[in-house]
Amino acid sequence: MKTIKQWVGGGYWDGNPTGEIDVENPATGEVDAKLLQASSDDLDRAVEIAKEAQKKWAKVSLAKRTEVMFRMRQLVLDHQDEMARLIVAEHGKNYSDAIGEIQRGRETLDFATSINVALKGEHSFNISTGVDIHTLRQPVGVVAGICPFNFPAMVPMWMHPLAIATGNAFILKPSSATPSAALLTAELYKEAGLPDGVFQVLSGNRDLVTGILEHDGINAISFVGSTPVAHIVQNTGVAHGKRVQALGGANNHAIVMPDADLDFAAQHISAAAFGAAGERCMALPVVVAVGDTGDRLAQLVKQHAEKILVGPGMGEGVEMGPVISAKAKERIVGLIDDAEERGAKVVLDGRSLVVEGHEKGHFLGPTILTDVPLDAPAYYEEIFGPVLVIVHADSYEDAIGIVNAVEFGNGSAIFTNDGGMARRFTLDVEAGMVGVNVPIPTPVAYYSFGGWKQSLLGDTHIHGPEGVKFYTRAKAVTSRWPSEKTYAATMSFQREA
Numbered sequence: 001m002k003t004i005k006q007w008v009g010g011g012y013w014d015g016n017p018t019g020e021i022d023v024e025n026p027a028t029g030e031v032d033a034k035l036l037q038a039s040s041d042d043l044d045r046a047v048e049i050a051k052e053a054q055k056k057w058a059k060v061s062l063a064k065r066t067e068v069m070f071r072m073r074q075l076v077l078d079h080q081d082e083m084a085r086l087i088v089a090e091h092g093k094n095y096s097d098a099i100g101e102i103q104r105g106r107e108t109l110d111f112a113t114s115i116n117v118a119l120k121g122e123h124s125f126n127i128s129t130g131v132d133i134h135t136l137r138q139p140v141g142v143v144a145g146i147c148p149f150n151f152p153a154m155v156p157m158w159m160h161p162l163a164i165a166t167g168n169a170f171i172l173k174p175s176s177a178t179p180s181a182a183l184l185t186a187e188l189y190k191e192a193g194l195p196d197g198v199f200q201v202l203s204g205n206r207d208l209v210t211g212i213l214e215h216d217g218i219n220a221i222s223f224v225g226s227t228p229v230a231h232i233v234q235n236t237g238v239a240h241g242k243r244v245q246a247l248g249g250a251n252n253h254a255i256v257m258p259d260a261d262l263d264f265a266a267q268h269i270s271a272a273a274f275g276a277a278g279e280r281c282m283a284l285p286v287v288v289a290v291g292d293t294g295d296r297l298a299q300l301v302k303q304h305a306e307k308i309l310v311g312p313g314m315g316e317g318v319e320m321g322p323v324i325s326a327k328a329k330e331r332i333v334g335l336i337d338d339a340e341e342r343g344a345k346v347v348l349d350g351r352s353l354v355v356e357g358h359e360k361g362h363f364l365g366p367t368i369l370t371d372v373p374l375d376a377p378a379y380y381e382e383i384f385g386p387v388l389v390i391v392h393a394d395s396y397e398d399a400i401g402i403v404n405a406v407e408f409g410n411g412s413a414i415f416t417n418d419g420g421m422a423r424r425f426t427l428d429v430e431a432g433m434v435g436v437n438v439p440i441p442t443p444v445a446y447y448s449f450g451g452w453k454q455s456l457l458g459d460t461h462i463h464g465p466e467g468v469k470f471y472t473r474a475k476a477v478t479s480r481w482p483s484e485k486t487y488a489a490t491m492s493f494q495r496e497a
Contacts, residue, residue, distance in 0.1 A: 010196025053197030105157030250410030409452030
């Protein structure tokens, strides 16, 4: 049985673990490895190493930092097959989707290679006689990233390249279900020339998370996960004097207008709802069909969904893998059962799917529900599985009312051929990321990712320009030189002319 260790001080480390966590292959239902749980002593050691490493790293020139980022970007590209296979084994998503998440994560490395541009300050000359002012941004110190299971490579890459490139040290706490991509990342950073201690990996349970949130040696925390946990992270982190960005859950909606190209919409809705078995915070679990489009749309989506090959992620032609665990599968099936009992129509039923040779795997087939009551948990909860709910609205006004009543505001989309309607929607919808005929409107890395309402606590989005701001502190420097022999000192606060 493989044992997965921590990465501390530039190498693998046993530490003083408090126990072990089973790491399961969702396609087989079998335990493939044991993950060592970091203790509070392990966290203390990692933080002390990070603090010392960060002091030195912050003084390294931007030219040398960008060299490390360029090398790291190439190493991730060179090792993407190895990383993708680790993701498939632990998460279950199919291989091409694993490659895709690595590519999307690498976009942030691309952005980090130009950190010298992103960190440019401002300068004003002679704001008062002989007095100048300029601004600069400096690292916050030691940063921790707490990441979910569903994107073991991409979500951490939305954090650590910018944190490191801006001069911080970074401690990554990956999901205990999918830890191995983080450790390969650590190996690649070392090969890229990053000094030991600037990037470290600690795994563990909620006790480790609590320790991170309360540790006085950690200055900032980036989090992606469920909204209830995001509230805990935000409240606890802020109470302990930390800068926090906490991205929560989602229940993304798309409106399909009567004028939309329904076959085009159905194809993209199917991919958005069932890709990665629906285990994406930007998945599309709910469609609001306007007018009489609902039944026809459901049948068209069904035609596309029925063609999806479900199986183990490395299987030939497989497009959708299992959900992450038996517990997750049980919850999803329960939500479908409940919706059916409340009167929903099951247009496509994936509950009984069994993959030959992988009977113990946590597989579900694509499922489509129509006529779902809005008080059904399958509608208003983040289902995080391969389930599409289609609800009806008589008009655009009714549809946007349904969308904006949702407590989450991560992403939302509209399918229409009417430019005026699309423009109206982009202004009306209460979501941080909006798509027009794009069902998963995840921004590229030189913009920033983040939602509204319960999908984002605080006001700082992740990666891109807002990521740079989060991982740095602004400083304004006002200066004069005695040799200029301008004005004498004054007791007045009045600005000199």
